[in-house]
Amino acid sequence: MQINKIPVFTSEVFTFELPNFNVWKKQIKQIVLVENNKDIHGQDTSPKNQCNVMAKRTAWNSHLRYNSLNLLSEEIKSYLSKFIEQEGYDIPSLEVENCWINWYNKDNYSQPHNHGSCLSVVIFVDVENTDAKFFFHGNNNFVLIKKNEAESNYNNVKQVTAKDGTVIFFDGSLQHSVSANKSTNTRITVAINYDVDYKEERT
Numbered sequence: 422m423q424i425n426k427i428p429v430f431t432s433e434v435f436t437f438e439l440p441n442f443n444v445w446k447k448q449i450k451q452i453v454l455v456e457n458n459k460d461i462h463g464q465d466t467s468p469k470n471q472c473n474v475m476a477k478r479t480a481w482n483s484h485l486r487y488n489s490l491n492l493l494s495e496e497i498k499s500y501l502s503k504f505i506e507q508e509g510y511d512i513p514s515l516e517v518e519n520c521w522i523n524w525y526n527k528d529n530y531s532q533p534h535n536h537g538s539c540l541s542v543v544i545f546v547d548v549e550n551t552d553a554k555f556f557f558h559g560n561n562n563f564v565l566i567k568k569n570e571a572e573s574n575y576n577n578v579k580q581v582t583a584k585d586g587t588v589i590f591f592d593g594s595l596q597h598s599v600s601a602n603k604s605t606n607t608r609i610t611v612a613i614n615y616d617v618d619y620k621e622e623r624t
């Protein structure tokens with residue numbers, strides 16, 4: 422008897438290199454420096470409640486608090502909009518919902534989590550000198566994994582290698598995580614969630 426195999430779901434995430442990255446990097450590192458020295462500057466917008474990210478971060482609406490993050494999220498929006506237009510995706514408009522900086526000191530990590538229904542962006546600002554890794558996770562409960570070829574027919578975890586300056590964007594409902602930073606260097610990323618707006622009601 423012939424048993425046929427039919428792949429049923431595939432997922433894609435998208436990456437590009439951020440133009441003028443070194444200028445942005447300088448500005449982002451400056452914000453981290455300020456927030457790390459709140460005693461001197463009286464500025465620390467990091468939320469008090471813990472979440473899945475066991476690292477330091479600025480407030481969720483940092484694009485409204487720091488002009489450089491506002492400009493960065495608008496610039497990235499223009500790249501995404503161009504891509505959406507070229508590829509013909511059905512996304513009439515994007516609005517910045519959240520924007521924040523994460524920085525992972527030694528042993529900091531992020532549990533698998535997702536950002537809900539939005540288009541999510543992660544900018545890898547300063548990651549090359551740490552060994553923390555970024556993963557996407559499948560959302561399956563029961564899987565048929567081969568004993569001797571676990572990687573060949575099924576993959577529930579996918580590592581994404583990124584350089585400083587890499588921007589990755591993806592469906593915000595995709596689970597992702599960051600492994601523990603075992604180095605003493607700080608790992609810095611920026612996250613932005615874009616709300617997908619439809620101007621007219623759809624039936």
Ligand SMILES: [Fe+2]
Nearest residue numbers: 534536597612
């Ligand atoms: Fe995240």
